[in-house]
Amino acid sequence: MAAATELHVPEAHRESFWTRYVFSQDHKVIGIQYLLTSFVMLLIGGALAMAMRVNLAWPQSGILQADQYLAAVSMHGTLMVFFVLTPALLGGFANFLVPLKIGARDMAFPFINMLSYWVFLLSALVLLASFFAPGGPLNSGWTAYPPLSALPQAAPGSGLGQSLWLVSIAIFCVSSLLGSLNYITTILVMRTPGMRLGRLPLTVWGIFLAAILALLTFPVLMAAGILLLFDRHAGTSFFIPAGLVVGGEVIRHTGGNPLLWQHLFWFFGHPEVYIVILPPMGIVSDVIANFARKPIFGYPAMVGSMVAITVLSFLVWGHHMFVSGMHPLLGTGFAITTLLIGTPSAVKTFNWLVTLWRGKLYFSTAMLFALGFISTFVAGGLTGIFLGNAAVDIPLHDTFFVVGHFHLVMGVAALFGIFAGTYFWFPKMFGRMMDERLGRVHFWLSILGVYGTFFPMYYLGLAGMHRRIFNYQAFPYLAKLQPVQVFITLSAFLIFLGGLVFAYNLFTSLANGPRADRNPWRATTLEWFADSPPPHGNWHGDAPRVYRGPYEYSVPGAREDYLPQWLSPVEAGVEAEH
Numbered sequence: 269m270a271a272a273t274e275l276h277v278p279e280a281h282r283e284s285f286w287t288r289y290v291f292s293q294d295h296k297v298i299g300i301q302y303l304l305t306s307f308v309m310l311l312i313g314g315a316l317a318m319a320m321r322v323n324l325a326w327p328q329s330g331i332l333q334a335d336q337y338l339a340a341v342s343m344h345g346t347l348m349v350f351f352v353l354t355p356a357l358l359g360g361f362a363n364f365l366v367p368l369k370i371g372a373r374d375m376a377f378p379f380i381n382m383l384s385y386w387v388f389l390l391s392a393l394v395l396l397a398s399f400f401a402p403g404g405p406l407n408s409g410w411t412a413y414p415p416l417s418a419l420p421q422a423a424p425g426s427g428l429g430q431s432l433w434l435v436s437i438a439i440f441c442v443s444s445l446l447g448s449l450n451y452i453t454t455i456l457v458m459r460t461p462g463m464r465l466g467r468l469p470l471t472v473w474g475i476f477l478a479a480i481l482a483l484l485t486f487p488v489l490m491a492a493g494i495l496l497l498f499d500r501h502a503g504t505s506f507f508i509p510a511g512l513v514v515g516g517e518v519i520r521h522t523g524g525n526p527l528l529w530q531h532l533f534w535f536f537g538h539p540e541v542y543i544v545i546l547p548p549m550g551i552v553s554d555v556i557a558n559f560a561r562k563p564i565f566g567y568p569a570m571v572g573s574m575v576a577i578t579v580l581s582f583l584v585w586g587h588h589m590f591v592s593g594m595h596p597l598l599g600t601g602f603a604i605t606t607l608l609i610g611t612p613s614a615v616k617t618f619n620w621l622v623t624l625w626r627g628k629l630y631f632s633t634a635m636l637f638a639l640g641f642i643s644t645f646v647a648g649g650l651t652g653i654f655l656g657n658a659a660v661d662i663p664l665h666d667t668f669f670v671v672g673h674f675h676l677v678m679g680v681a682a683l684f685g686i687f688a689g690t691y692f693w694f695p696k697m698f699g700r701m702m703d704e705r706l707g708r709v710h711f712w713l714s715i716l717g718v719y720g721t722f723f724p725m726y727y728l729g730l731a732g733m734h735r736r737i738f739n740y741q742a743f744p745y746l747a748k749l750q751p752v753q754v755f756i757t758l759s760a761f762l763i764f765l766g767g768l769v770f771a772y773n774l775f776t777s778l779a780n781g782p783r784a785d786r787n788p789w790r791a792t793t794l795e796w797f798a799d800s801p802p803p804h805g806n807w808h809g810d811a812p813r814v815y816r817g818p819y820e821y822s823v824p825g826a827r828e829d830y831l832p833q834w835l836s837p838v839e840a841g842v843e844a845e846h
């Protein structure tokens with residue numbers, strides 16, 4: 269710890285524009301680079317979603333051809349999961365917040381940290397390049413199941429577009445590993461004196477556990493991706509079975525099994541959904557405690573349930589494969605572990621609600637998005653319990669029911685966590701406040717939009733609407749559902765409109781938002797002890813020490829209604845905590 273402190277004495281070395289804002293090794297700059305890149309990708313992913321929605325509501329409009337529709341589905345999913353949610357959280361917030369919240373001057377490995385961002389950017393550029401490949405981007409969905417993804421002749425996007433996708437994902441995995449190693453090491457060894465594990469803010473716990481999941485599962489995806497590249501370009505047959513006929517010709521491959529890909533992909537894929545939900549679970553806890561002016565209810569249970577989610581995450585991947593012909597006993601096993609993982613999620617929800625109970629609630633934009641997180645997490649999570657039962661899942665698999673489930677529980681909830689975090693920490697990041705009035709407009713457009721968009725999808729799914737379908741009009745029983753599709757598309761425009769309000773707010777506040785002081789939300793954790801924005805090295809003079817837990821709000825007898833972690837018992841005029 270001492271070595272790291274000496275290395276990063278504040279203002280110890282002069283920096284040029286390039287080393288300061290572009291090739292910076294400062295965790296705060298890297299965090300902001302990740303976050304802003306994610307927002308750009310969000311805009312691209314969102315535009316693709318709108319094109320798909322127009323096609324579904326008004327298929328006659330001819331806005332997309334069949335292969336373009338499949339490319340849009342695939343790129344939308346890939347962009348949102350890999351290039352928005354993951355890097356915003358386990359890149360943006362993790363970088364910006366971890367050192368500040370644990371009392372470190374930077375990450376354990378600042379150079380590797382910088383490298384992780386540039387490798388990430390490279391993977392994003394490789395992916396975007398596939399828009400210009402002959403045949404366009406991949407057509408096989410964000411899950412890239414073979415044989416569609418394995419045989420270049422299978423679909424227009426199965427050529428160069430698919431290869432670029434695989435290369436991009438492999439590079440992304442490298443970047444993710446560099447980042448995760450950094451977060452885990454930093455949290456384990458760089459904590460300031462007094463910052464015991466039991467005093468870590470829940471945001472740091474969420475990031476820590478998500479980084480462990482990422483460290484252990486991204487390599488599996490990377491290996492799978494490389495094997496698939498071999499199948500495509502080196503004549504191997506890991507995933508391609510014998511005797512396939514494509515375009516009237518028997519292909520030359522023998523002996524592979526497409527199910528192997530599904531196992532490898534979901535061994536990563538299920539933990540991935542928790543990689544993007546654990547950090548928001550922490551963010552939302554921090555925001556709710558602050559704006560309810562109450563300690564988070566049941567801190568040990570909150571940490572325990574996050575640990576339980578992390579462990580169980582490795583044991584449930586088969587619930588994505590109930591229809592693959594697995595043995596019913598195995599299906600039952602996966603159903604049991606899947607239903608088990610609902611329990612810690614319920615514990616967390618209960619504790620958030622009890623934290624709100626009789627709090628002095630203040631509905632800032634960050635708080636509204638945190639409450640929106642809880643609402644959509646529950647509205648999406650409950651249907652996971654339906655899907656977790658193999659017998660119920662079989663008719664629902666690959667319908668819009670699943671699309672509704674994962675958008676609410678993962679897509680929207682995680683995005684709301686990101687928005688809550690952005691409104692909450694923007695003053696710390698940029699030294700200016702965001703506009704709260706525009707923030708509320710953003711929130712209300714979003715919450716109405718997401719419920720209007722994703723709730724009716726449950727109905728569509730139950731009515732048999734297949735997901736990833738280009739022209740459902742070909743089936744009379746689905747064609748009847750067009751009015752529902754129109755309603756959904758109109759609602760989706762509300763979300764998009766909200767996003768534009770957010771972008772406008774972001775840019776205008778950056779330029780001329782009112783100046784933020786050090787601790788505008790009267791919060792308790794160490795980042796609020798630093799200047800807004802914090803200088804290189806985070807704190808002038810000594811780094812703060814920690815004297816108590818992270819949620820000391822409404823403390824009886826305290827001079828103000830809260831006791832920050834950095835205030836010594838003498839300064840605070842209270843008894844030391846043991």
Ligand code: HEM
Pocket residue numbers: 411541542544545587588606607609610613649650651652653654655656657661664665666670673674677678679
């Ligand atoms: C109570 C907890 C949950 C249960 C029991 C559950 C169960 C399931 C099941 C069984 C499926 C597969 C459905 C099918 O493909 O037929 C599924 C899909 C999915 N779930 Fe959940 N889930 C839960 C929570 C979550 C959470 C918290 C997230 C993300 C943060 C999430 C994200 C997803 C995603 C992304 C998919 C679909 C992936 C795809 O096919 O493209 N789920 N869930």
Ligand SMILES: [Cu+2]
Pocket residue numbers: 537538541584585587588
């Ligand atoms: Cu899953």
